[in-house]
Amino acid sequence: MEEILFFAAALGALGGAIGVVLMRNPLFGVLALVVHLFSLAILFLLLTAAFIAAAQVVVYAGAVMVLYVFVVAYVGDEHEPAWEPIPGQRFLAPLLGAALFVELSIAVLGSSLLALDTDGPDVAPGFGDPAEIGKLLLERFLLAFEASSILLLLAAVGAVVLAARRRDLDGGDVGTPSERFAPKASEEGAPAAPPTGGPS
Amino acid sequence: MSIEWYIVLSSLLFAVGAMGILIRRSPIVILLCLELMLNAGNLALVAFSRMVGNQDGQVFAVIVMVVAACEVVIGLGLIVAIYRRKLPLDVDELRTLRG
Numbered sequence: 026m027e028e029i030l031f032f033a034a035a036l037g038a039l040g041g042a043i044g045v046v047l048m049r050n051p052l053f054g055v056l057a058l059v060v061h062l063f064s065l066a067i068l069f070l071l072l073t074a075a076f077i078a079a080a081q082v083v084v085y086a087g088a089v090m091v092l093y094v095f096v097v098a099y100v101g102d103e104h105e106p107a108w109e110p111i112p113g114q115r116f117l118a119p120l121l122g123a124a125l126f127v128e129l130s131i132a133v134l135g136s137s138l139l140a141l142d143t144d145g146p147d148v149a150p151g152f153g154d155p156a157e158i159g160k161l162l163l164e165r166f167l168l169a170f171e172a173s174s175i176l177l178l179l180a181a182v183g184a185v186v187l188a189a190r191r192r193d194l195d196g197g198d199v200g201t202p203s204e205r206f207a208p209k210a211s212e213e214g215a216p217a218a219p220p221t222g223g224p225s
Numbered sequence: 226m227s228i229e230w231y232i233v234l235s236s237l238l239f240a241v242g243a244m245g246i247l248i249r250r251s252p253i254v255i256l257l258c259l260e261l262m263l264n265a266g267n268l269a270l271v272a273f274s275r276m277v278g279n280q281d282g283q284v285f286a287v288i289v290m291v292v293a294a295c296e297v298v299i300g301l302g303l304i305v306a307i308y309r310r311k312l313p314l315d316v317d318e319l320r321t322l323r324g
Contacts, residue, residue, distance in 0.1 A: 039238065045258060052256050054253075055257065058260060072274075077283055084294065092301060096253065114247070115248060119248075121243075121255065138276075141228055144228070160282070161280055161284050169288055181298065190306040213324050
């Protein structure tokens with residue numbers, strides 16, 4: 026039973042990951058990531074990490090993915106141009122990814138960790154429960170807990186500052202970086218031609 | 226299932242995420258691939274915590290989730306800011322800071 030669940034969830038996680046990489050429309054990529062996250066939650070449950078699995082579904086697949094969907098809907102689906110800055114990048118990248126996987130596997134399997142091919146020790150029934158994790162967070166890892174709460178606050182404030190509407194930058198056509206930093210040719214007359222590269 | 230399987234799956238997911246970052250050029254998809262890599266790390270953390278029989282790794286995974294959420298918020302804020310300024314959403318075009 027456990028094997029079936031593991032392989033089903035592993036297939037879902039891997040398929041979701043490959044879908045994220047290969048989908049041309051970012052919205053479908055986000056949906057593939059949701060599949061990936063749900064499969065990972067099943068894997069976490071198999072590893073007796075109930076709280077992590079619940080947090081994964083609620084925080085990630087719930088809140089973060091909604092944020093992604095909103096931004097993709099706001100920005101719209103953009104097409105990736107065929108222009109390649111590095112020739113052969115599309116063929117080199119899978120090769121490098123495969124090399125990274127081989128390297129990681131050699132590093133892990135060659136680490137001579139004796140417990141690696143076991144199921145892990147028998148654990149108490151409450152292992153990974155919210156109560157246990159909460160106790161650890163509020164006692165032993167209190168400093169990390171508080172630091173992460175400050176980090177969340179900073180990120181929220183930073184996002185508001187970054188995405189806030191600014192009149193000086195928002196009103197006119199800003200153009201691509203090269204157009205923006207090029208010296209102005211003429212100041213009079215009608216406004217300059219619309220930017221070529223930007224979304225309209 | 227032995228812990229080995231989880232670790233190999235985690236490194237496979239990490240490699241897929243890294244490959245996606247190398248291939249894709251849309252900042253949104255690059256953020257999604259970063260999520261893949263962080264989640265692969267989370268899976269390895271939880272698997273090793275099960276292997277040792279200690280819950281510290283799970284607490285670490287929670288903290289990694291918090292950091293990932295912050296990264297998403299800042300990254301999406303940057304994307305919205307880039308879009309508002311009518312710059313192209315393509316990491317190869319946005320290279321003013323390149324040396």
